[in-house]
Amino acid sequence: MIRVETTRDGLRSAIDALTPASGSVGFVPTMGALHAGHLHLVASARRQHSVVVVSIFVNPTQFGAEEDFDRYPRALPADLAQLEEARADLVFAPSVQTIYPSPNLTEVSVRAIAGRFEGALRHNHFTGVATVVAKLLLIVHPHAVYLGQKDAQQVAILRAMIDDLFLPVALCVVPTVRAADGLALSSRNAYLTPAERQAAPVLYRALCQAAAAVMAGERSAASVARLMAAVVANEPLARLNYAAAVDPRQFHEVDIVEDGHMLIIAAQFGATHLIDNLPLILTTDSAAPV
Numbered sequence: 001m002i003r004v005e006t007t008r009d010g011l012r013s014a015i016d017a018l019t020p021a022s023g024s025v026g027f028v029p030t031m032g033a034l035h036a037g038h039l040h041l042v043a044s045a046r047r048q049h050s051v052v053v054v055s056i057f058v059n060p061t062q063f064g065a066e067e068d069f070d071r072y073p074r075a076l077p078a079d080l081a082q083l084e085e086a087r088a089d090l091v092f093a094p095s096v097q098t099i100y101p102s103p104n105l106t107e108v109s110v111r112a113i114a115g116r117f118e119g120a121l122r123h124n125h126f127t128g129v130a131t132v133v134a135k136l137l138l139i140v141h142p143h144a145v146y147l148g149q150k151d152a153q154q155v156a157i158l159r160a161m162i163d164d165l166f167l168p169v170a171l172c173v174v175p176t177v178r179a180a181d182g183l184a185l186s187s188r189n190a191y192l193t194p195a196e197r198q199a200a201p202v203l204y205r206a207l208c209q210a211a212a213a214v215m216a217g218e219r220s221a222a223s224v225a226r227l228m229a230a231v232v233a234n235e236p237l238a239r240l241n242y243a244a245a246v247d248p249r250q251f252h253e254v255d256i257v258e259d260g261h262m263l264i265i266a267a268q269f270g271a272t273h274l275i276d277n278l279p280l281i282l283t284t285d286s287a288a289p290v
């Protein structure tokens with residue numbers, strides 16, 4: 001059975017006991033209800049580190065009062081079986097009391113990024129994320145933390161936090177794992193009705209069509225955003241929240257789409273909010289060295 005620790009001291013002793021003198025620790029923070037996307041992060045960490053620690057913690061402070069904290073899927077036994085199969089070494093599954101033993105007076109806020117897009121829809125969400133990940137990093141002391149490209153704004157926030165606070169940890173971003181029809185895997189996909197599940201790949205279709213337009217020469221970010229909105233408008237079960245081209249570090253909306261920018265999209269399917277994105281790699285002849 002995979003080893004599970006629920007306390008900070010227990011986890012620290014377990015990590016210290018497992019890590020060889022010259023070894024390194026890779027850390028994968030999750031909220032559980034694991035799927036192949038999470039396991040891809042674990043596999044990436046497994047290739048690089050002697051010890052792989054996975055946390056499973058549904059963090060209350062990143063959910064708004066109206067959001068799905070209570071009904072968020074929890075599946076610890078199945079998660080542990082998958083992590084054992086993926087050869088993780090240790091699972092940290094703390095209680096809320098362990099992570100927030102007293103009212104939290106300290107928050108980590110990456111304000112310049114946290115108010116846009118997801119942050120505009122989910123008030124305080126990213127402050128909750130940054131605060132809990134800071135706590136987890138300070139408990140685990142990993143050499144590297146593994147995050148999914150799927151949550152691109154979260155990556156931008158945590159990259160800024162790590163850089164600005166000089167946190168001694170490398171950030172590894174792992175590409176999005178998708179279902180065969182293109183839908184990005186997400187624990188929240190479990191909420192979708194069969195009809196909504198059929199409709200949900202429209203997000204990836206919109207991203208791909210927009211990326212194709214960019215590859216064909218379209219550079220106006222407004223036109224690209226309109227194209228994505230039009231694709232989503234054709235799907236009656238989807239209601240667009242936002243579609244934009246951004247610079248992936250600051251999450252500023254751009255005017256002119258360039259190499260390295262990112263297309264982002266989010267829509268509501270019934271009660272379920274889904275997000276997706278596509279980084280743009282544009283290698284044109286004119287940009288190539290002569």
Ligand code: AMP
Pocket residue numbers: 029030031032036037038040041146147148149150151174175176177178184185186187
């Ligand atoms: P969560 O449990 O939703 O908080 O996600 C934990 C980590 O898994 C985050 O870094 C996510 O970005 C990452 N993740 C979630 N879905 C996917 C996916 N489809 N592909 C790759 N990584 C993912």
